[in-house]
Amino acid sequence: MRQATVNRRTAETAITAHIALDGNGTSQVETGVGFLDHMLTLMTKHGMLNMTLNCDGDLDVDQHHTVEDTGIVLGQAFKEALGDKAGITRYAAVTTPMDEALSSVSIDISGRPYLVYHVDGLKDKVGTFDTELAEEFFRGFVNHAGVTLHINLAYGSNSHHIIESIFKGVGRAIGQAAALNEKVDGVPSTKGSL
Numbered sequence: 001m002r003q004a005t006v007n008r009r010t011a012e013t014a015i016t017a018h019i020a021l022d023g024n025g026t027s028q029v030e031t032g033v034g035f036l037d038h039m040l041t042l043m044t045k046h047g048m049l050n051m052t053l054n055c056d057g058d059l060d061v062d063q064h065h066t067v068e069d070t071g072i073v074l075g076q077a078f079k080e081a082l083g084d085k086a087g088i089t090r091y092a093a094v095t096t097p098m099d100e101a102l103s104s105v106s107i108d109i110s111g112r113p114y115l116v117y118h119v120d121g122l123k124d125k126v127g128t129f130d131t132e133l134a135e136e137f138f139r140g141f142v143n144h145a146g147v148t149l150h151i152n153l154a155y156g157s158n159s160h161h162i163i164e165s166i167f168k169g170v171g172r173a174i175g176q177a178a179a180l181n182e183k184v185d186g187v188p189s190t191k192g193s194l
Contacts, residue, residue, distance in 0.1 A: 002178075003050075004080035008073050012065040013057040019077040021178050023050030031055040031070055033063050035129035036137070039167040040070075047171030067133040071140025078145045082178060085109060090188040092176035098165035101156025105169035107177045108148040111194040115142045116150040119166065123159045134163050138170070149173075 003020040027044035029037045032055060044051045053074070057066030082088065093106040103119075115138055122131040142149050151170070156162040187194055 002081045002083060004077045006073050006077040006080065008069065008076070010065075010069065012061075013055055013069040015053070015055045015057075015069055015073045017053040017070075017073045017077050018051065019074065019081050020050040021078075021081050022180075023048055025049065027051040027053075029053045031066055032057060032059050033066055033129065035126055036063075036067055036070065036133075039134075039163065040074075042164060043167045043171035043174075045171070046168045047173075047175035049171070049175060063128075063130060063133060064136065068136045068140045071137040072144050075141040075144030075146075078141070078147075078174070078178075082109065084187065085194045086186050087180045087182075087184050088188060089177050089179050089181045089184065090194070092173040094169050094172045094176070095154075096165045096169035096172065098156075098161045098168065100158060101161040101165045102154040103156070103162065103165040103169050104150075104152045104154065105166065105173045106150040107170075107173040109146075109177050109194065110148050111146045112148055113143045113146050114148040115139050116152070119151060119153045119162065121153075121156070122162060126160045126163065131159055131163065134166065147177075 005018040008015050025045040029040045095104045117135045
């Protein structure tokens with residue numbers, strides 16, 4: 001099973017994460033940020049990944065460090081779990097509806113970190129969650145996973161639904177791109193490495 005465990009401790013957060021790429025969608029997530037826990041649970045379920053994650057962050061300051069650092073650690077774990085990337089599908093593109101919201105996510109497990117995030121019209125908060133932190137989460141993930149990720153909102157009016165559509169879509173895209181493909185011989189690149 002392709003899996004990894006990462007421990008990261010800073011003055012702002014202490015995080016332990018375990019991810020298994022060939023899973024069945026089970027998760028146990030405790031970050032202290034309820035909305036983030038909900039989104040990560042959805043991402044895991046729809047990506048058919050297994051994840052356990054615990055974060056003790058400086059929530060007395062705000063949610064920023066917890067959310068960003070969780071993205072960093074999950075990116076590190078994802079990259080480690082992929083290993084040499086031999087046999088992976090590499091690319092995926094999905095469109096995910098959530099009631100009135102529709103988002104599209106495209107991923108390339110390229111070794112090149114790049115985030116395109118076109119999501120307009122979010123309210124400032126969903127409950128106590130600062131909606132701008134969703135982008136910070138994905139930037140932390142992308143930079144440490146070494147993937148190119150494009151997130152585009154087609155439309156939507158409910159901020160919860162919009163972000164949920166995105167996290168479900170990212171999970172689906174990760175699951176599909178990281179899946180082993182029996183047609184792929186070695187690393188899926190003409191350069192011979194990713």
